[in-house]
Amino acid sequence: MTAKALRLGTRRSKLAMAQSGHVAEAVRQVTGREVELVEITTYGDTSREHLAQIGGTGVFVTALRDALLSGEVDFAVHSLKDLPTAQPEGLTVAAIPVREDPRDALVARDGLAFTELPDGARVGTGSPRRMAQLNAYARAHGLRIETVPIRGNIDTRIGYVEKGELDAVVLAAAGLNRIGRGAEVTDLLAPDVVLPAPGQGALAVECTATDGALTAALAELDDPFTRAAVTAERTLLAALEAGCSAPVGALADLLADGQIVKEMRLRGVVGTTDGSTLVQLSTTGPVPSSEDQALALGRELAAEMLAKGAAGLMGERAL
Numbered sequence: 001m002t003a004k005a006l007r008l009g010t011r012r013s014k015l016a017m018a019q020s021g022h023v024a025e026a027v028r029q030v031t032g033r034e035v036e037l038v039e040i041t042t043y044g045d046t047s048r049e050h051l052a053q054i055g056g057t058g059v060f061v062t063a064l065r066d067a068l069l070s071g072e073v074d075f076a077v078h079s080l081k082d083l084p085t086a087q088p089e090g091l092t093v094a095a096i097p098v099r100e101d102p103r104d105a106l107v108a109r110d111g112l113a114f115t116e117l118p119d120g121a122r123v124g125t126g127s128p129r130r131m132a133q134l135n136a137y138a139r140a141h142g143l144r145i146e147t148v149p150i151r152g153n154i155d156t157r158i159g160y161v162e163k164g165e166l167d168a169v170v171l172a173a174a175g176l177n178r179i180g181r182g183a184e185v186t187d188l189l190a191p192d193v194v195l196p197a198p199g200q201g202a203l204a205v206e207c208t209a210t211d212g213a214l215t216a217a218l219a220e221l222d223d224p225f226t227r228a229a230v231t232a233e234r235t236l237l238a239a240l241e242a243g244c245s246a247p248v249g250a251l252a253d254l255l256a257d258g259q260i261v262k263e264m265r266l267r268g269v270v271g272t273t274d275g276s277t278l279v280q281l282s283t284t285g286p287v288p289s290s291e292d293q294a295l296a297l298g299r300e301l302a303a304e305m306l307a308k309g310a311a312g313l314m315g316e317r318a319l
């Protein structure tokens with residue numbers, strides 16, 4: 001007798017389907033079980049209200065979590081950067097697989113890189129984090145750009161450039177790669193220029209905390225380094241008391257001396273959307289061998305950023 005198929009709850013956007021399909025294949029390989037995709041419609045998919053008004057990207061997550069808690073599905077895959085930092089009762093993140101490219105990417109007309117954009121170029125992004133850092137870089141380098149708030153799925157946002165309404169848009173490289181549009185990237189933004197959202201490029205595989213066998217099976221997809229890095233990044237976000245839509249950028253990576261990995265570095269930024277003020281700091285610590293060490297790195301950087309006035313920059317709420 002073969003075991004019943006595992007049910008993977010997913011949103012039906014192209015990105016969500018690509019991410020779920022990828023994880024479904026990995027789960028088939030480690031468990032030998034069949035995996036069936038179950039489409040769940042979330043409030044964020046149907047609402048026409050601006051996301052900031054309905055409470056940020058957490059809305060995408062709620063319907064999937066309800067389906068897990070009601071037993072309608074066995075597990076779900078989220079973009080980690082869209083997950084609120086508080087873990088709900090009864091659910092567990094069983095795996096955080098190896099991260100995709102965490103960087104933000106520019107998709108510009110005529111193959112332009114960010115520094116090649118003409119004077120007055122219109123750059124679309126609905127993210128205050130991206131606006132703050134792009135505007136700060138432009139100010140520091142004597143470039144004049146106009147950041148234009150946009151929203152919509154990846155295809156919609158690239159459509160503004162294709163139709164000639166904007167000179168460029170900024171998107172997560174990971175999302176573009178996952179839906180097969182990575183070749184349209186005209187510039188990958190170095191983290192020194194734009195720090196990504198905490199957890200960007202990583203996925204969270206979630207199931208009910210009571211299903212020990214499934215939790216253990218899914219845990220085989222976990223990448224401990226990615227988990228440590230995103231834990232540090234999300235601890236920074238939580239400690240800055242910022243919601244999922246606040247203009248906080250963060251990236252943890254490993255610093256090596258030759259082939260020998262020495263330390264984990266955590267970089268963080270918060271700023272005003274016009275780029276006139278940024279608080280940007282980094283800290284380093286031992287490569288975490290426990291969750292506590294990753295938490296400590298995040299808390300330490302948060303304390304340093306708060307001491308430099310980060311709290312005063314986080315009043316803005318928008319995507």
Ligand SMILES: NCc1[nH]cc(CCC(=O)O)c1CC(=O)O
Pocket residue numbers: 015057079080081082170171172173174175176199200201202
């Ligand atoms: N906020 C939307 C969102 N959530 C996850 C991704 C894809 C990248 C990722 O997994 O971090 C995107 C698109 C984007 O920001 O361009």
